[in-house]
Amino acid sequence: MRFNTAPAPHLAPTASTRRIMQWVLVAMLPGIAAQLWQFGPGVLINLALAIATALLAESAMLRLRAQPSRAGLSDWSAVLTAALLAVSLPPIAPWWIAVFGALFAIVIGKQLYGGLGYNPFNPAMVGYAVLLISFPKAMTAWLPPTDLGAASLGLLEAWNTIAHRAGPEGLGFDALAMATPLDTLKTQLGLGRTMDEIQSAALFGALAGKGWQWVNLGYLAGGLWLLRRGLIAWQIPAGFLAALGGLSLGFFLLEPQTYPTPLFHLFGGATMLGAFFIATDPVTASTTPKGRLIYGALIGSLIFVIRSWGGYPDGVAFAVLLLNLAAPTIDHYTRPRVYGHPG
């Protein structure tokens, strides 16, 4: 009898890139749900806009680059990039923010470098950073969370705000918007207020900023699930959270009137999203076990530095992008000892 031959190994593979992307998207759901609950349906509209744009951009670029577009689209990586960008956007950002960000992320951040696997920078963060630099006002105007007693927007109201910049019931757009807790903290500290004064404001909850703490808990839950399933390596979030927590604890103990609690850092802003979903983007992160620990720790440290002394309220995007640059070097110096070689 004749048989077709094939090279070893012969066992059917258990994992696929597409599955991994899908599972990461699923793991985002608790965080997205918390955002939906606290900030209204704007996040869904952002998601829809960004994902649709990303898919169109991806397929157009694949066609331009004469690549098989079906295989490229079916890996779900464009969807994941768009989703990560979308959940980072203010829930009432004008529609073109999501569209422009996703376009930039896919076209410049990913496809111009050669597509999936070849991009040195996290595409979602490239999109985010460009938006933040170009449109700082639109990018820092958030809604007050439901926890603060704000009435949440209906889907239609959210759509009107996003599409036409019109607040509900004639309410002006500016009346609707509000700074994030991290932003508020920074401004207030700049005005010479003490931590006690700032934190007595209604904006602050048990762990961190009201509303935001739920969102962070949501992404933490999803992240732990990713860890349990072995879909991300533990070293990056561990290094990230340990460095951010450790540094903020140190400074908090030294000067509690100028520095917020470590909990505020860990459960505020984009911390958990960053630690489990953004910094862990495999393509742009460090790849050796020791390197990942260092990579995560440096991102966490940089976030603390940017939040405490930098020009932007949150630092996740910039910290990640900067460390993307350093990843190859970190990898080079953290090669594990190979069997049979002296240590």
Place this chain on the structure above:
Amino acid sequence: MLTLHRFHGGLHLDAHKEDSSLAPLATAPVPPRLIFPLQQRGGQNAEAVVQVGDHVRKGQVIARGDGPMNPPIHSSSSGVVSAIEPRPLPHPSGIADLAIVIDTDGEDLALETEAPPHSRELGPDELRRIIFEAGIVGLGGAAFSTAVKTDPGHRAIDTLILNGAECEPYITCDDSLLRNFPREVLEGACILMRVLGVERCLLGIEDDMPEAIRALRETREAGDYSNIDVVTVPALYPSGGEKQLIRILTGREVPTRGIPADAGVICQNVGTAAAVFRAVVRGEPLIERIVTVTGKGVRNPGNWLTRIGTPIADLVRYSGGYSGTAERLILGGPMMGISLPSDALPLVKAANCVLVTGRGETTGPKQALPCIRCGACAEVCPVNLLPQQLYWYSRADNLERAQEYQLPDCIECGCCDYVCPSHIPLVQYFRAAKSELVARQRERSKADHARERFEARQARKEREKQERAEAAQRKKAALAKPDASEIQDAIARAKARKRMPESAPTTDAAPDQSPPAQEPAEN
């Protein structure tokens, strides 16, 4: 209690062992035709010592190699040599090479042999000679000459390791051997210890083979085997890899480019130990072994005591034939086995398993996606390599970098390939890059050799030329100098004569000799 050590990475794979291990060991009939490829191990050919038409007996030497690496081949039954001609080898390419074909006569007549001397009276050299003459090679799959492997030369060995950790899924031939012939394995271990002059033997066996463990332990208690430790190791692929098993049992690592003996150990497969016992105590050459036939593609999976030289097709026939879904024919296990184009190929000494996969049991053609640098490959690599970097450099043909990242240390276990979510055929890249590296090295050493020869010749020519030149110069000097000095001498003489005519005869001779002796020193 022995402490076990861990190696990096590894995979927990579905074992699929029950398929074949549930059936009792059966003895395969003598097939109508036996085939013995003369090329037993990569590139080294044995030469036939029989001719077409010869009648041969079971156990008779039919081919001999050219050195200790190449032990003789014996006929595994009696019959007539019907052909010595090119036949496809058990190789994915189906490449053909000379093979001896024997039409069996069904008598199974054995060669008359003298009773072997009592093995305890034999020294290591004599034991090694017997092992060689019995045609014994490693039965774990590498088929390395056992006589050579049990001769560590100047290296100090303190431990014999018997490898019973059958870590590839599906394969149960060692399990079956240990269950049915535990005493032969332990006796073989004792002989090997005598050959090596070591006091300690560790027999490693995976913890998912309870029957074999029990059989071994019982035999060990009943006999005089106190210096053999039966050690169960966790079932984790590839703990049966020689380097990995050495690390698990001793914590030592085989240095890169070294051999186990450099770590003070010699590792032998349990089947090899049993073969050594049979050769030394019973005078039987290696003519049969246990082969697993399994997979969804065969009707009745099981283990067979099979004659070396039996065509795969016959063995599958004894196992009830192919089931309707047979898709791929693999010699060896699913992780490292080679897939064969045809079942007309014979089983050689190293053949441990015939795996016929059925539908859905193995990979279809995989569409590789770009590497997403997830690092899953590095997590499972038992050698602690960075496969994605190796892939990157192999693909870019940057072999210097690949070598710097220790590509040659890759054992081609397939772990990285199996877990890669982008379905990149990593092992294929590594195999290609490794052979390219070897080829370049060979080229380079050939070039080095040629250059050395060229330089040596140049140097010789140069030397000869110089010697000739010097000789010529000496001669010239010998001729010319006297002339020149004669003139000077004449002048001097003339001058001298003017001043003191009486002393002239004494200044005459000296200048003639000194100048030629000094000239070469200037060069």
